[in-house]
Amino acid sequence: MPHLTSPAPTTAERIRSACARAGGALLAVEGDDPVAVPVHHLLSDGSFAVAVPLDRVSTASHGMAGSQALLELTDYAPLPVREPVRSLVWVRGVLHSIPPSELTETLDAIATENPNPALLQVETPRSTPTNDDETRYTLLRLDIASVVVTDSTGAEPVPAADLLAARPDPFCDVEATLLWHLTTAHNDIVARLVSRLPASLRRGQVHPLGLDRYGLRFRVEGNDGDHDVRLPFHKPVDDMIALRQAIRVLMGCPFLNGLRARR
Structure with a gap:
């Protein structure tokens, strides 16, 4: 019989895999309702890039840059089970704008690892007009204050440095x-x-x-x-x-x- 206490993924590895698998996420900003963000990517400086619908940013009474925010990532079971949520990842921090001069480079860096089609809908200084039915996004940076993962074993925090050192599972x-x-x-x-x-x-x-x-x-x-x-x-x-x-x-x-x- 195999030994049931053999190594398992580290907390940081579990979070990186959950982030890679999560097709979407919710961003909750103080004073506003949560909004779905199709792009959520850990950058090399230890912050998360998030794509927020342009209309939500422009209609926010206080703006979003400088606001406290919570990014929630949901990892669902790939097969039907009674409780489909395997884990939740909560990233808490402060939102910041990305300077226009850095935006294209940031988008290219994200696309290299995660070619998400929503990246094509992010507003840039060189954006061309699109049809009105297409959602447009603004890319913001979430500076991490804390990261916590919770699943059937309980909740556990992980430092941002550990996240950067970890990699998603190869079969993710x-x-x-x-x-x-x-x-x-x-x-x-x-x-x-x-x-x-x-x-x-x-x-x-x-x-x-x-x-x-x-x-x-x-x-x-x-x-x-x-x-x-x-x-x-x-x-x-x-x-x-x-x-x-x-x-x-x-x-x-x-x-x-x-x-x-x-x-």
Whole structure:
């Protein structure tokens, strides 16, 4: 049976992965209603760039630059479960304008790591007129005062320096696709993996909840509530070949490289 106390992602890694997976976020500014922001990117100076709808910035009675703000990122489970929110990340800080002379360079830096189509709708000094139905955005910078992640294990803060040093999980972008494929095309593998969990942790409906370089997570939905459990790999993995081998090890497969037995 695999050792259930093997390494797991650090708090900073979990936050970086949650930020990369979150398709959208909410920005709450003091005195105003929360607004959806399609771009939320950690910059190299330790601040977050956020794209705020232009009409919300222009109609704010006090403006947004210099305001206290809270950025909320929601990480949803890739498969249907009773409680779909896996974790919440709260970034608290102060909003600042980005000088026009730095805006294009900032947008290019974001697009290199995250080519979000909404970046094309950010107002720049060289912006061309667009049709009135298209939402336009202003890019603001959120200087971090605190970052906290909360999930089924509780809430934990992390310093901005740790976030900069961490990287999103290598399977972050394909996690949902991999888990959907595993459950729809290889349900026998899922059943085999679930059977490797201690019997005391299988009292209820068990669903795949997550996948990262350290292992697989499952959500157990029981009459007494939901419980999350990790099934760790024998060692961290960084590519698909190593991932396939790690899953075979978890299943108890003797042919680690997928080799057939000799006749």
